[in-house]
Amino acid sequence: MTDTILSSATREVAIGFGRPFVMIGERINPTGRSILAEEMRAGDFSRVQADALAQVEAGAQVLDINAGIPLADEPALLAQAIELVQQLTDVPLSIDSSVVEALEAGIAVYQGKPLINSVTGEDEVLERVLPLVARHGAAVVAISNDETGISEDPDVRFAIAEKIVNRAQDHGIPRSDVVVDPLVMPIGAMGTAGQQVFRLVRRLRGELQVNTTCGASNVSFGLPNRHVVTGTFLAMAMANGLTSAIMNPLHPEVRTAVAAADVLTGQDGNCAAWIRANRAPSEPGSERVGRRGGTRRIRAAG
């Protein structure tokens, strides 16, 4: 079994085979959210705060934090957002940037063992990010593309994932600390996108013995009723071994599909979380179709 352990100052979360699926909340990301971008640039983090609490309340066990705003001081903003969110909740964080200086600034203020999001198969990126991951004993998301772009051939993507895992080992990072993202393309643009991911996830688990994650929302880009497509995709990928996803737990269709899939993979013991979350309306707390109660320990603001 491969367990990827992440932690905050006071709490551990394990991503692993034979464990409940780990939802990594994707909302704290100004990409495509112009209001959030403007607020963060102006030093207003109230929406970051609200998004953090809402996602943990909806069942996110890890939160992704991204501060990629054009012409802003990304390292400073990312560090500020991380400090703030760590005061607000005890879930471990995923530090998300394509700028190495921003990753460094985020790691510098982080308390615990974070997930670094991400490294690709590009040699230059590998040699800048992996030493950072190794030095801080972090875990890392490995995206299966390289200098040549994103291949439509799943075997090429598998080979890139293998290259990253091997290179990580050269840097002293165990395969259990590499979480591979097989890359999810929009199904509306590429009809094979789902089958590619299902096959890749099976091989990544069976042959490379690594945990997996993905940016799930991308699969339903451009489609109507898209949250049902995203939730169904996650359940199907889980049936092939996907162990985590960077996703939006605020959409009930998505988090409920994940909760049902945990029941069906046998990871929700005695269906206890499902039964608790789906109680009849006359019982207290039943209006919330959520996730494991144990993931909802939100600390008061420091």
Next chain:
Amino acid sequence: MTDTILSSATREVAIGFGRPFVMIGERINPTGRSILAEEMRAGDFSRVQADALAQVEAGAQVLDINAGIPLADEPALLAQAIELVQQLTDVPLSIDSSVVEALEAGIAVYQGKPLINSVTGEDEVLERVLPLVARHGAAVVAISNDETGISEDPDVRFAIAEKIVNRAQDHGIPRSDVVVDPLVMPIGAMGTAGQQVFRLVRRLRGELQVNTTCGASNVSFGLPNRHVVTGTFLAMAMANGLTSAIMNPLHPEVRTAVAAADVLTGQDGNCAAWIRANRAPSEPGSERVGRRGGTRRIRAAG
């Protein structure tokens, strides 16, 4: 590729790998439906008629017909129901009984190539049902249990399925006309029930090259919000190769999960059926979250 072709007098349906999933409507079955049982016993088939039309409208490509009512003349009732439903709609039928005389009576009036539901791995059942299937050139559902009952060991269930496929070949029935039911247990009673089916479906498809079906509703027996569990289960089983199910298409959660899974396996070309079924509310027909329009050709009553 293995195609199981079923037909009515005027229409063919293919169950197969690399094809859209086939929903077999389960509703025309008096088991556990005491009002329907009483009506059918009294010769009132109005509910059978309504259930047939509603299921085809909801996207069922095949209808299962069962007339198993205690102390009633099952062969006569089954034949009557089949004749009536064949006048009403042109979808192929699944003739469902554990009584061989009822299967014979149903086949005698059926126009086309039916699905016979079912044969088990019990020698006595095999030797009574398979000659009937062979004589009429029908297809058959093969349930993976035998004299010893239902094994909790998926390898035993696989071996029984293999035995039925081999025995069918001895009777001149090709493997393409044997649709194996791996047997779905309630997940609330057996936490491994989902993983067992996913693994069995993969082996049945990869090693035995047979199509598969299952009684899907059973998986969610006793759970709250059960239709979401059933729909999620079907999507997960489809991600492992399940090609049809005996199910209730009238539950929107179930048929929508199947439609989304068809999108994600790449079987809904250009997502056309999904987009048509999920149009914005201002467009006509959008209130129906249904299935492929092509499956809805309901003929007027003869």
